[in-house]
Amino acid sequence: MRLVMEKRSETPLWLMVVSPLIAVGLPVLAAIIMFTLLGKDPARALYVYFIDPISDSWGLQEVAVKATPLVLIALGLAVCYRANVWNIGAEGQFLLGAMAGGWLAVITHGSTQGPWLLPAMMMLGALAGACWALIPGVLRTRFGANEILTSLMLVYVAEYLLDYLVRGPWRDPGGFNMPQTVIFEPEAVLPLLMEGGRLNIGTPIMLVMVVAFAILMGRTLKGFEIRLVGEAPRAARFAGFSEKGLVLTVFAISGALAGLAGMLEAAGTVKQLQPGISPGYGFTAIIVAFLGRLNPVGCLVAGIFIAITFIGGENAQIMLRLPLDATRVLQGLLLFFVLACDSLLLYRFRFVREARA
Amino acid sequence: MTLLEAIILTVITASTPLLIAAIGELVVERAGVLNLGVEGMMIIGAAAGIAAAITTGNSWFGVLVAILAGMALSLVFAALVLGLAANQVAAGLALAILGLGLSGVIGAPFVGVQREGIGKIEIPVLSDIPFIGEILFHQDLFVYASVALTAGVWWFLTRTRAGLVLRACGENHAAAHALGYRVLRIRLLAILFGGGCAGLAGAYLSLVYTPFWTSGMTSGRGWIALAIVVFASWLPWRAAVGAYLFGGLTILQLHAQSAGVPLPSQVMAALPYLLTIIVLVVIMRARRGGAAGPACLGTPFVPDR
Numbered sequence: 122m123r124l125v126m127e128k129r130s131e132t133p134l135w136l137m138v139v140s141p142l143i144a145v146g147l148p149v150l151a152a153i154i155m156f157t158l159l160g161k162d163p164a165r166a167l168y169v170y171f172i173d174p175i176s177d178s179w180g181l182q183e184v185a186v187k188a189t190p191l192v193l194i195a196l197g198l199a200v201c202y203r204a205n206v207w208n209i210g211a212e213g214q215f216l217l218g219a220m221a222g223g224w225l226a227v228i229t230h231g232s233t234q235g236p237w238l239l240p241a242m243m244m245l246g247a248l249a250g251a252c253w254a255l256i257p258g259v260l261r262t263r264f265g266a267n268e269i270l271t272s273l274m275l276v277y278v279a280e281y282l283l284d285y286l287v288r289g290p291w292r293d294p295g296g297f298n299m300p301q302t303v304i305f306e307p308e309a310v311l312p313l314l315m316e317g318g319r320l321n322i323g324t325p326i327m328l329v330m331v332v333a334f335a336i337l338m339g340r341t342l343k344g345f346e347i348r349l350v351g352e353a354p355r356a357a358r359f360a361g362f363s364e365k366g367l368v369l370t371v372f373a374i375s376g377a378l379a380g381l382a383g384m385l386e387a388a389g390t391v392k393q394l395q396p397g398i399s400p401g402y403g404f405t406a407i408i409v410a411f412l413g414r415l416n417p418v419g420c421l422v423a424g425i426f427i428a429i430t431f432i433g434g435e436n437a438q439i440m441l442r443l444p445l446d447a448t449r450v451l452q453g454l455l456l457f458f459v460l461a462c463d464s465l466l467l468y469r470f471r472f473v474r475e476a477r478a
Numbered sequence: 479m480t481l482l483e484a485i486i487l488t489v490i491t492a493s494t495p496l497l498i499a500a501i502g503e504l505v506v507e508r509a510g511v512l513n514l515g516v517e518g519m520m521i522i523g524a525a526a527g528i529a530a531a532i533t534t535g536n537s538w539f540g541v542l543v544a545i546l547a548g549m550a551l552s553l554v555f556a557a558l559v560l561g562l563a564a565n566q567v568a569a570g571l572a573l574a575i576l577g578l579g580l581s582g583v584i585g586a587p588f589v590g591v592q593r594e595g596i597g598k599i600e601i602p603v604l605s606d607i608p609f610i611g612e613i614l615f616h617q618d619l620f621v622y623a624s625v626a627l628t629a630g631v632w633w634f635l636t637r638t639r640a641g642l643v644l645r646a647c648g649e650n651h652a653a654a655h656a657l658g659y660r661v662l663r664i665r666l667l668a669i670l671f672g673g674g675c676a677g678l679a680g681a682y683l684s685l686v687y688t689p690f691w692t693s694g695m696t697s698g699r700g701w702i703a704l705a706i707v708v709f710a711s712w713l714p715w716r717a718a719v720g721a722y723l724f725g726g727l728t729i730l731q732l733h734a735q736s737a738g739v740p741l742p743s744q745v746m747a748a749l750p751y752l753l754t755i756i757v758l759v760v761i762m763r764a765r766r767g768g769a770a771g772p773a774c775l776g777t778p779f780v781p782d783r
Contacts, residue, residue: 126563126780159583207567265765266758269514269567270705274751277698285744407571446582446693453576457558460569464562468780 126468140462144412145426148454155450161441169440170433170451182319184428186390189327190215190399192424193382194406196334197375199415203338204371205351210257210272211379212403213279214250218380219387220283221249223394226309226387227291227302238308242384250380251373253279258372262365268372276403284396291394301395311389323385330378334417347371379403400431408456427452485729486613490621491687493725495520495679497624499703500710500717501631502675507707508635509668510648510774514570515555516676517700518577519548523680525581528691529588537596541681548677549670551577556669560662563778578694585691595689596620620682625718627675632714644668648772651779661779676700698751705754709761712771727753 149167156166174180194211201208222242229238257272284300293303311321338344350357350367357364382402391398409427413419434448499516506513526547531540555573558564601615635641644664646654651661683699684691702724709723710716731746739746 125782128780155583202568209571260755260759264759264762266755266762267705267708270701270708270758271755273701274698274705274754277751278748281744281748285742288744289742404575408575411568444583444586446579446586449579450576450583451579453572453579456568456572456575457554460558460564460572461562464564468563 125471125473127471129467129469132466136466140466141412141414141459143465144455144459144462147458148451151454152451155447156443159443159447161443166437166441166443169437171429173436174429174432179319180432183432184425185324186319186321187431188421188424188428189323189389190382190386190402191406191409191427192421193327193330193385194375194379194403195409195413195420195424196330196417197378198406198410199413199417199420200334200338200347201371201375202410203351203415204347204367205354206258206261206368206371207269208254208257208272208372208375209269209407210254210274210276210403211375211406212399212401213272213276214253214376214379215383215386215399215403216276216279216283217253218246218250218383219394219398220279220286220383221380222246222384223302223305223387224291226305227394229309230303230306234306234308236308239311239388242309242388243381246384246387247377247381250383251377254372254376254379255369258369262368268368280396283394283398287394287396293393302393304393305388309388310392311385321385321389323389326381326385328421331417331421338417343370379406405431405452408452408459411456411459427455480609483609483613485733488732489722489726489729490613490617492728493722494621494624495682495687496699496703496706496724497718497721498620498627498682499676499679499700500706500721501624501627501714502672502679503703504707504710504712504714504717505631505635505644505675506668506672507775508648508712508772509644509665510651510772510777510779511559511665511669512566512570512776513552513555513573513669513672514567514704515551515573515577515700516672516703517696517698518574518581519551519673519676520577520680520683520700520703521581521694521696522551522577522584523548523677524684524695525585525680525691527677527681528591528593528684528689529584531685532588532591532593537685540685541596541678544681544685545674545677548675548680549673551580552669552673552676555673556666559778560665560669563780566776566778574700582693585693588691589693590690592690595686618686620678620686623678628714628718635714645772648774651774651777655779655781662781665779676703679703702750702754705758708771709757711761711765723757724750724754 153163153167156163174184194215198208198211222245225238225242225245253275256275257268260266260271261268287302288300291302293299293301311323314320314322338347346357346362346367349360350362350364354364383399387394387398405427409420409423412427413421413423430448430451434445437443437447438445499520503513503516523544527540527544530543531537551573555569558569559566596618598616598618605611605615635645643654643659647659647661647664655661680696683695688695706717706720706724709720728750731749735743735746
């Protein structure tokens, strides 16, 4: 008897529905084991992680605020990964977007500007993110340099650039030497959806993007091109699609979305620039993209789920003294199980009797 | 000790972890598997190594635990990419994320604990030779181990039958399978070797280089090791050249900083990452885009019977 894998000709519908549930269920099981090992009551820890964040209106708003950048970045990454382009430097593109948007807010500080300011900041943020993402794109199409390594190296460069700016030229002169810029003027801050709440207009922008990308990927020729280049590059060449052009396009798209997310985070939640502006959104969004099965609507659902664990992790740190890295472990495990479940969809596992030779 | 001697010594210590991790990954890639999780395996080695060393008070036990921890994490990767034929790029990223998280959990109780690093060994008589003696014969064991690893891997890959089979798996797994070689088993062993090397490199960081734990202490060295493998065109001796080139650049940057080069410290700190990009581009340009990587690198293998 031995186990063989056979490629499925068709994936049954029930498996498509069940597999993400398994992928979420198993890490939760692993989390229970980890909590027990760390000497915490698993039932209480799970409650703090998954139920507490969504048990009141404040928590729900907080989840939406956290989910916004995650989903925005993941939408772009999903497009990249669909085309077999491995942009893992979204964190850097996010920071560049925040810096470009923040730059406009800093230089207009103290003067009255019109309603053009926020849209301009958004455009600049998206543009900066796209340009930063185009660097690994061009290096791949022009020189064949591995985009995984170059995009990741640029994350470190972006982190140091931000660090330099907020400690040097853009530092708030009245900020007691703290590494941060001035607090943005009210005009450069995203308007809240309701008075006294936490939600700003970033969340509806994100939802619009989800719809737009669902249409782009599912209903347009460009979306078909992206999927074809990823799944059948030879066929795409015969169809006359330019692979190089497509690599650059998907890099620009994902960079622009990450940059927009960075600008929205700077102008919406943080309201200034500082080195710790991103708690690793760009890396966590990789998990969101895969958990969402590289599908725009899937990314939305996955982003909300991961946002819950983000807030749950922060609460657990305060209430249970669990290290914040426990959340990362949970998210890493999640990605593992998602990938494992993907294989279940593609292959059938069967025991066969060994043929006697 | 002259300044030149001091610089060379620090270059060696900065290059050794890069070389050990790169040699491990080189073997993995030669077998046709792309494991992007070097950073994760390295930092889990660093965390597990120092945790074990502090708990037991024995640094060498810490080194052993670090190697085992790196191998354990690589086993998870192997289960996914060999057992389930999952996407290697995504699985490697998952490994990097998981390793960083786990290392934080393991290392949390040991933050701020100072301990004596593993010292250098002095080879009698030879280490008394001026200049050369201090550099070549007064190093810690890891440095010698890294050189031995490089030589051993070179010998294994080019001079032994097993090495030839391993390369065959990387170049054409279907042909190797048809000849009756167990592709998946060979790849599993290669992945475990890579994990052990990454764990060892991590142990060097937390037990020798900076003998205490800080979270995220590998700071991208695992990724640089991956770049070194590409730089080296998958050849062991060139990996050594690459590791020393990168190690040298990092140290040069530190010395330039202390010598008062009028550049912001952030520019200097970002330099190794920028140089990695530049080196990758230059090397690809020199090869005119035609990568010399193993032909089956990154493609999953599913045996049919």
